[in-house]
Amino acid sequence: MSSNSSERARMPSIRDVARLAGVSHQTVSRVLNEHPSIRPETKAKVLDAISVLDYRPNLAARALVTSRSNTLGILSATIGEFGPTSSIASIEDAARAEGYSVSTLNLTDSSPEAIGAAVRQLVREHVDGIVVLAPQVRVYSVLKGMAVSVPFVSLQTASGSDGVSLSADQVAGARMITDHLIAQGHTDILHLAGPQDWIEAESRMRGYLDALRDADLPTFPPIRGDWTADFGYFAGTELARRRDFTAVFAANDVMAIGLMHGFRDAGLRIPEDVSVVGFDDIPVAAHVHPPLTTVHQDFPEVGRRTVRILLAQIRGEQVPVFGLLAPELRVRESSGSRS
Amino acid sequence: MSSNSSERARMPSIRDVARLAGVSHQTVSRVLNEHPSIRPETKAKVLDAISVLDYRPNLAARALVTSRSNTLGILSATIGEFGPTSSIASIEDAARAEGYSVSTLNLTDSSPEAIGAAVRQLVREHVDGIVVLAPQVRVYSVLKGMAVSVPFVSLQTASGSDGVSLSADQVAGARMITDHLIAQGHTDILHLAGPQDWIEAESRMRGYLDALRDADLPTFPPIRGDWTADFGYFAGTELARRRDFTAVFAANDVMAIGLMHGFRDAGLRIPEDVSVVGFDDIPVAAHVHPPLTTVHQDFPEVGRRTVRILLAQIRGEQVPVFGLLAPELRVRESSGSRS
């Protein structure tokens, strides 16, 4: 081993480029930042030196002096949910496409303290903006109360609130699928809801209630679930005892699948004895037995729009206004007619 | 509006703290970095000033001078797969718990150029280490050839290769579940494999082949799938025509669910006419009809171990050696006996 082999080579700096190009380091900086007044031939010399040295700007130095990091933070509190996960992926892609890095932070605990700490951590990292994927009501209210010092956009948040927010139209989707059940002749429809604190759970429940009310049908107190298939199964075995309903709208597909399992184990046939519908259109929804009627959402598009809104805020541009994304009904065999 | 209202207040710096505490800024730095030789009362004064001013160190400045960012990069090429997604979440948590930020980068295109660009981007961001979740053989070989300048750990990679790698024991899991089928009396077992380029797909196929060979059973050329339920469905309807087998081992649960659907549509009963087993134990696996026999993997633990290994490399410590994680068989009704 040569004596100097352990010495980590210093990366070329803007001054090295300047020296090689025979200009000042400031001129190099101008080229880098596409300053208008620079002679083409000077620019060419600089670009040449840059490629010869394989120079890359030091992002930390740039962040220090500009106090911007070209990084977006993603604050999520949605461990393993299908929808948010899809949105996160598209947020990352969209952000990277615009030249932003992405720093993600998972919230395992949604106490106000934990939320505050998470936001502060992201701010400490100098993120230029934050995407909040924390569908819990509580998270959102904490955020409103804490005067976050960087722009942020909240997904899956009740419309009409203060922060800029965006999501597919949950209420409309829930209404749509409940109307579908009604159109099939069902008059006694239960709802297996999501956790109380979740904004989406509330929206889907409201859509369900609105649809029933407008059709002058009886409503039942919703059963509170936790999004999991295991809970759905449990609910199915319990519900099978009371037979005062002919259809159940589960607030997500995963619970719906568990629910069907529970019903089956209790001897109920789907859809002959009871119809089951879900929400989200997860990839296996079309392939379970029987195939699950559900509401399809375009999660990736939600992610892309989110980034566009956040970047507009950061850049001080006019923030684009999007209509809510329209969810689509996917009718399959799990919902049958009651004629 | 007051004339100064638009002036963004400067964050307090180490010098502001020093002034308030009546010490030099260097002393403050020492307190921050827990330097041993500092008088307790001086330290107290400094900590006091820090909390009064609500001072937070500027991470960009620190990164500039130390040329370390306290950030880990995650390079993933696994859009929406269940396993990797679970691992990513636990990697993030483990990294944050150790005081590291996490920068994620999704690879949408796994060409060598794209991989190279992704790694360079992460290096540009000064990540201290990279976790590679890119189960494609191709990605891994590119990585080996490009002399990445920061430590990296690769998940789901063939054991015995150069880079530090880690995953649950795919071969053993595949063997285990194939042996289960054999023990049930099956002698003609097909394999619906994953995409050719995926390391996990190869490992699971090898486990299948090994088990059949050791039992002196005939092997069939594996069918190449793409991990999706839709492909599984297609394969099911096709395979239903040839009846030279009594069981199929699908390389993941999602394909297995599609496969069962295809079989059902073709008039085959599961498990009476054909047994189906999967791999991964996704949350709905226990709740589809019939419940799916599969191999359970502890993805979160893989993530945690990965971070421990990567941090040890970064810190120049002894890198811990873990045995491969043992996957567990989950026997359910989709696999029946042939007695």
Added chain:
DNA sequence: TTGTAAGCGTTATCAT
């Protein structure tokens, strides 16, 4: 135990 000085690699400001 503490303080002083220098420098990390950039952009911003003011010259020229």
Added chain:
DNA sequence: ATGATAACGCTTACAA
């Protein structure tokens, strides 16, 4: 159109 100089906020020397 270009250059010189001064920050940005911190850590690493080295000195006292």
